Amino acid sequence: KRHKFWETQPVGQFKDLGDTSLPEGPIEPPTPLSEVKQEPYNLPSPYEWTTCDMDSEEMCNEVYVLLTNNYVEDDENMFRFNYSKEFLRWALRPPGYYRSWHIGVRVKTSKKLVAFITGVPARIRVRDAVVIMAEINFLCVHKKLRSKRLAPVMIKEVTRRVHMENIWQAAYTAGVVLPTPVSTCQYWHRSLNPKKLIDVGFSRLGARMTMSRTIKLYKLPDKTVTPGFRKMELHDVPAVTRLLRNYLKQFMVAPDFDENDVEHWLLPKEGVIDSYLVESHETHEITDFCSFYTLPSSILGNQNHSTLKAAYSYYNVSTKTPLIQLMNDALIVAKQKDFDVFNALDVMQNDSFLKELKFGPGDGKLHYYLYNYRTKHVLRSSELGLVLL
Numbered sequence: 001k002r003h004k005f006w007e008t009q010p011v012g013q014f015k016d017l018g019d020t021s022l023p024e025g026p027i028e029p030p031t032p033l034s035e036v037k038q039e040p041y042n043l044p045s046p047y048e049w050t051t052c053d054m055d056s057e058e059m060c061n062e063v064y065v066l067l068t069n070n071y072v073e074d075d076e077n078m079f080r081f082n083y084s085k086e087f088l089r090w091a092l093r094p095p096g097y098y099r100s101w102h103i104g105v106r107v108k109t110s111k112k113l114v115a116f117i118t119g120v121p122a123r124i125r126v127r128d129a130v131v132i133m134a135e136i137n138f139l140c141v142h143k144k145l146r147s148k149r150l151a152p153v154m155i156k157e158v159t160r161r162v163h164m165e166n167i168w169q170a171a172y173t174a175g176v177v178l179p180t181p182v183s184t185c186q187y188w189h190r191s192l193n194p195k196k197l198i199d200v201g202f203s204r205l206g207a208r209m210t211m212s213r214t215i216k217l218y219k220l221p222d223k224t225v226t227p228g229f230r231k232m233e234l235h236d237v238p239a240v241t242r243l244l245r246n247y248l249k250q251f252m253v254a255p256d257f258d259e260n261d262v263e264h265w266l267l268p269k270e271g272v273i274d275s276y277l278v279e280s281h282e283t284h285e286i287t288d289f290c291s292f293y294t295l296p297s298s299i300l301g302n303q304n305h306s307t308l309k310a311a312y313s314y315y316n317v318s319t320k321t322p323l324i325q326l327m328n329d330a331l332i333v334a335k336q337k338d339f340d341v342f343n344a345l346d347v348m349q350n351d352s353f354l355k356e357l358k359f360g361p362g363d364g365k366l367h368y369y370l371y372n373y374r375t376k377h378v379l380r381s382s383e384l385g386l387v388l389l
């Protein structure tokens with residue numbers, strides 16, 4: 001039976017699609033905290049709940065190993081996301097995070113970590129309403145425990161723990177269609193190391209193309225071209241916050257970042273997040289910003305390469321430098337840092353540079369979801385100003 005679980009949840013139901021008489025906003029009112037279930041949901045008997053303390057080297061490593069071997073693969077099962085431990089610590093400990101929302105499932109006897117799901121708090125604006133939500137991510141069940149219906153009880157448990165903090169909405173993405181996407185994005189890839197991408201089967205040699213012609217097609221300058229283009233530093237946080245808040249106003253769904261959030265989410269961290277800005281030489285004004293995060297993928301079953309080094313476009317703002325030129329500088333820096341590919345979704349204004357900068361369409365879509373919040377319409381991907389990790 002399709003979506004047996006999701007039909008029981010306060011999410012847009014397929015039957016409601018097109019019914020614009022339903023108001024935008026929460027689908028269900030908050031429950032009085034005294035009525036929120038105080039004890040964890042029951043797991044099947046061999047399993048127990050555990051809280052994964054990401055500050056603990058040992059637990060962070062258990063989470064890393066579980067995801068490395070069991071997390072999301074591409075449609076052809078050739079690649080698997082390989083989030084690093086430093087990345088996971090960054091992604092899961094933003095301002096105001098709750099350790100209790102880093103939820104694991106262990107086998108009672110062996111204590112082996114076999115499943116994981118997380119939430120982090122975020123202030124997200126939907127049209128004119130700023131809503132405190134949980135961003136749900138890293139839902140992972142060990143390959144050997146699939147279709148034991150563990151995911152529904154894990155989703156209920158993270159929902160219960162979010163409710164206990166008096167938070168009633170959530171945001172999440174998935175490669176699969178569930179009831180009901182608030183928006184659906186196409187992902188795009190820009191080759192930086194075409195020879196390796198073709199060797200590992202990520203890309204195919206174009207028709208009537210030779211390898212040397214392909215390498216030349218994707219060649220980039222050794223240096224960035226925009227005057228004043230430099231790495232973001234701590235003292236830039238106030239200016240970058242102003243720039244980003246102003247830019248994100250144009251989108252229907254976007255994070256409501258303050259300086260604390262910007263300092264956490266956008267200050268460069270080696271091997272995790274890279275962010276650059278353009279500072280005018282005369283006025284010292286910060287006029288543009290671009291950022292990408294590092295998410296390698298394990299290459300499954302290739303003799304010569306084990307890892308695909310991928311950069312993922314994060315938040316970009318252009319007010320003086322043309323977005324195409326700014327993003328080309330981002331590609332140049334990514335190539336300098338030996339990334340193999342630069343990925344982007346067609347969110348925000350990304351559509352304006354994808355084709356011209358030689359991105360090719362990916363073979364899948366990424367669906368965005370809101371939990372317990374109805375929007376009047378399904379959004380165009382260009383109305384989305386939210387990038388999840």
Ligand SMILES: COc1cccc(CC(=N)NC(=O)c2cccnc2OC2CCNCC2)c1
Pocket residue numbers: 072073074075079080081173175187188295297308312343344345362364366388389
């Ligand atoms: C290349 O290695 C892969 C390993 C696993 C899955 C995919 C395809 C895929 N599903 N890609 C995306 O979801 C994707 C493509 C472009 C930009 N962001 C993305 O996903 C982000 C955001 C959602 N959480 C995962 C990372 C590719």
